[in-house]
Amino acid sequence: MNFALSDDHLMLRQTARDFLENEIDLAPLLKPGANVGNAGYDETWRKMADLGWPGLIVPEDYGGSGLSCLDLTMIAGEMGRTLAPAPFLGTLAGTWAILKGGSAAQKEKILPRVAAEGMKLALAVSDETGASDGPTSDARATATAGGFTIRGAKYFVVDAASADLLIVAAEHQGKRGLFLVDPKQPGVTIATLPWRDITRQVCEIAFADAAAELLVADDAAVWPWVRDRLLLLLAVESAAGLQVVIETTTAYAKERVAFGKPIGAYQSIKHQLADMFSVGECANVAVLYAAWALSEEAPRGPLAAAMSKSYACDAYVDATHRSIQIFGAIGFTWEMKNHLYFKRARANAEMFGAPAVQRARVIEMLETQAA
Amino acid sequence: MNFALSDDHLMLRQTARDFLENEIDLAPLLKPGANVGNAGYDETWRKMADLGWPGLIVPEDYGGSGLSCLDLTMIAGEMGRTLAPAPFLGTLAGTWAILKGGSAAQKEKILPRVAAEGMKLALAVSDETGASDGPTSDARATATAGGFTIRGAKYFVVDAASADLLIVAAEHQGKRGLFLVDPKQPGVTIATLPWRDITRQVCEIAFADAAAELLVADDAAVWPWVRDRLLLLLAVESAAGLQVVIETTTAYAKERVAFGKPIGAYQSIKHQLADMFSVGECANVAVLYAAWALSEEAPRGPLAAAMSKSYACDAYVDATHRSIQIFGAIGFTWEMKNHLYFKRARANAEMFGAPAVQRARVIEMLETQAA
Amino acid sequence: MDFDLPPDNDPRRLEVRAWFEARPKPSYRQMAEAGYVVPHWPRPWGLAADAELQLIVDEEIKRANVLAPNLVNPVAVNNCAQSLLTHGTDAQRERFLMPALAAEEIWCMLFSEPSGGSDLGALRTTARKEGDHYVVRGQKIWTSLAHKAKVGILVARTDASMPKHSGLSQFIIDMDSPGITVRPIIDMSGEENEYNEVFFDDVKVPADRLLGKEGEGWQLSMSQLQTERVALSKPGAIWGGGPSARDLVDGLIEKGAMKDPLLRDEAAKLYIEGEILRLLAYRTLTDRMNAKNAGPEAAARKAIAAPHGQRVVDLAKRWQGMRGLVEGEEGLPRPNNGKGTFDNWDYAFWFNPAVTLGVGTQEILKNVIAERVLGLPREKDPTAKTPWTEVQKPQLKTAS
């Protein structure tokens, strides 16, 4: 046993950190009226493509790096630290769906393009309520001569507007299937939502008999596997963002003076930061364990993923709020980064099942084990 | 409108405080192995009888003082401050049941004896799970020539062992009725429980065809009215005990020195005490409003009672725990009073519906209003 | 003790109601002259009203569907005008009071600074006496209404050789004076709200605009921050305004959301706390009525109200799930028919972190309770007694 990160992992993380701290500039988002359109989504993606990041989890046979969940965590964490705006989550989600659900031919057709050309994907699973676990869906697929057409809508789809290919969950014959849909066809209308977390592109999609190709007829065996990885990804982002919040808030508390002392000399601030730090350590280890468990396809993987999502997101939401409090009025202004982290935290918490939802799942899984 | 206590109320409270601070000595309970048997239950009751306290809420027509819930609060609060061990709660509960449910003849028979002779009552409503709202019950009544007999058991009955007369909830013809039972008959066996709150006598009663007299055949119109008053009583005790905890803990924090300063000079202790104080103010006003609303039989009375029970008990439980923390190791020993307040707080919280149960009731009542 | 409010047939209430019924759309000038803007003031400005009459006037103004004067010109009515009454010169009262009460001249408070915040005594804006006027130089921040205000009440340092609190003075400023620049602040909600930065670039202020005496600036400012006009402040989430726990519960019931037991329990906790906050406000009011100073429950109410409000809007937002992240998605029906700035669940949520910021943060509030109410040892400001010039030597930022 060894719980320390290997040198390879540390190096992977350092490389990602050097790149992102260099490339990611959130300044344009801190100008009045800024939105995700100003986030430099595409440019950043191009640069990531030069590093081969689109293919991180694409198996080497398809020209990717074939990274495990644990390896990926090293890079995803840095994405979370910098709030890097790019179609990273969407492409990962799509890749996982194809890896788990796609035919050999489909993998052959798509994955090399993801790895080599930085083809962008998006996974459309959520319905109007934000529920993503199916089996119901706001979209229906109908078989046609050439394949399928999809009618209906999907909601809260991350990275849809920038995607080159959509993977869409739609009902067909009482089951929820996954379908490949070309977004660049008349039957597909994509609207980017005025999402509060302006470092992320979140969209609504309307399908008017859009042509589609079947990926898998029943996603019951595919979606849970993909969802576990998405939960991990959000947990990783959150735990890493939390670290930045702790670091910046601690630094601020040391230099900022009130009533003749640095505010960090007041016990109430000290203890708040100590709490944030302790919870941060917990989030880190929860995330690493989940990443390891999913990498190993360990039986506890899904449990660990749900636990890490619940814990890390709650901790992130709490810390980003406290951070604004400790910064004081200035931390409440648009021109500071505090609110970007606050909004990312709030959004991550809700995606693919809020912390309380994950906790209910945790007990369900334990009950099943016990039974 | 005037939210201040009248001079009469203030005087009533002061009289009670002078008496109880004088009479109540918990020292015997702070000796190793002490239990409620050492609490001086009966002696204290005799002294209270000299002051006419047994008849506080007995109408003047029956020789009592006819106090309102608000008046009673002045005295009940002082009972809570001093944890005064005496059959006070049981006798009040029984009196309320008879007032609301008894016939003129029964009132005539019993209430004057309560007021004049300090006759002790106990109300047996809870079943084995501690549920007290019925309609089901662990005891059944059967009609006989002379009246009724009761078979079964009641649980968590406050002041039963010292009672001269029991009011017992028992099922009869599908309804829960209330019956008068003489505890001094062979068919009644009363066991005092090893209750953690040793300032209170809590018992289990077994009935083997005990002779009983019907008070009311269906307590659906009686018990809720009585329960609201019991909830208030527990809230009053708790809010008042909370005050003592705040006072003693604050005093201790001023004199106790650590690392060269009084511990009360450390912000973490200051803020904990400030929180306790603020919550204490909230508990006080919640209790006073509920007392007023029940006195006025105002429509919001039952809501106010549930709110005050939920809030005051949660606050009491939290503060008594913190108090032990702030006192440090010494506050954890049997010879200090801290644990008596802690245990009273835990017990009050559970009686007649825990805080979470009361909160669920609060929303139900609001839903009914809204509907 | 009696928790009932003055009844409908209360004669004083009937008189006020009659006045408003006679004037369907009264001007604030009319209301000011009738004494309904500051009823607790002496005549001619007010009615020398006791707290109950003040309450009646509040309720009748609401009933007449007139926006309360203290919402139109809050700084004047709630905070600063009283200082002119007590410390102003006849000329100052003559010139400024009635236009302020009639809401013909909006006021703003020029207190907080980027380097200052809760440590107001550390402010850096200076006012240099030059013959018959002062020259003001510096920057203020979080000045609400500065963009609308004709008059500003400024606190600035007139004597840096004195300790931090002793060298301050107050001035009545024409906001259109040359050298004043007002810049709105965009907060994290993305809205251009009523807060501003105000820059003073050698602004000339006539000496007769000094309020009170030189060196009285600290005391004046503190009293203005304290001044709480007696009012049945409804415990709205944002500084008493905006949605309340009652609105939350009504809304969630209406939406059928209470089936979720977790949400149900959280909502109940908030409802109970909200009702208690109302009662504490009544208590404070009663104390005033009985001519006592607001009791400790007033401090307790402040300490609890802010985080309470934050939890109210947080629960409403979490109930929305993903949908709540979409800008403009309010989820629950607007409270108070959307009258006030914060009567919008979505805006109230994204604004809520501000509630525990600014002058009197939670930490300071708790210190006040611990020290002044419970009598625990006081936190010392090592710079309190030092001449400001000395304190300034090591250039340090100061906290907001």
Next chain:
Amino acid sequence: MDFDLPPDNDPRRLEVRAWFEARPKPSYRQMAEAGYVVPHWPRPWGLAADAELQLIVDEEIKRANVLAPNLVNPVAVNNCAQSLLTHGTDAQRERFLMPALAAEEIWCMLFSEPSGGSDLGALRTTARKEGDHYVVRGQKIWTSLAHKAKVGILVARTDASMPKHSGLSQFIIDMDSPGITVRPIIDMSGEENEYNEVFFDDVKVPADRLLGKEGEGWQLSMSQLQTERVALSKPGAIWGGGPSARDLVDGLIEKGAMKDPLLRDEAAKLYIEGEILRLLAYRTLTDRMNAKNAGPEAAARKAIAAPHGQRVVDLAKRWQGMRGLVEGEEGLPRPNNGKGTFDNWDYAFWFNPAVTLGVGTQEILKNVIAERVLGLPREKDPTAKTPWTEVQKPQLKTAS
């Protein structure tokens, strides 16, 4: 990274297992001589074991169903014996180590005082040198095992003219020396637990029982309080022992209590936190294995473990409702087959307030994290540099 524990077929594990299989009921003397009591010590006492081997030994001792030596003689094995190894004289090592490791002589730690508590440096027990011995006078409290102990490690003040931390020294005491009185403390659970008050009435201690040098008492005590034998501490509610969140969830599922969504959510939170505490313990272990000092996560674990445990037993108790107030009503099945002192839900609950008391309260732990890990300004002890005789002048109580 690898979260798997050393496998069953690990050669080192097999060797240890063989030893225990050859000796079904080993004496602690046998185990001590085999090096299994303090495997991380150098030979002859230990095996100079790395953390993994320590872990293996722990697990195999458990598997052999032998009560762990560090539970039989905790003070010696976990805290103090190591100081004899490093600072003791040959004679002291010769006389005391083996009997301690063999659990033939139980040890106790004579540190806390009624006036002392977390501020150990403020202790008042004095040891006065008189020729070839010291005379000890004073009182200790919260001494676990004092009633069973043959040997006590005492810290006392040998030089009051020095500042509080500098005038202290340690001694190895015969607990049966004339003048020592041990009185058990009854805690709020009503149980006569393992804590005692110990009174020293001019107790003679031979000079050769001084541990280390005069004035080294503070450093020795600190290191003894820190010493944490590497162990997979299971996150039991009471200092790692007693019921864990896993036991809570297993029990509640078994009882069919999880239908209540509020309880379900609370239980889930505790379960998650409990699992995280296990992982943090692994992390610390790994750091030791990689010959690093325990990282910051060790401090974090401590800060979180104590309140976590209190919430675990609190939820179990609340779930019982009224029944939980009856003495002896455990509600949930006993964890660890009721082996340990705290493997009883009812006792664990009524004992739980102690978990955040005593040396290293939560406040101090948070200060440590804030100051040593995050580098925030340090809290100053105004009396730290003053000669103790001066500090004592105003007779003040000191906090526990």
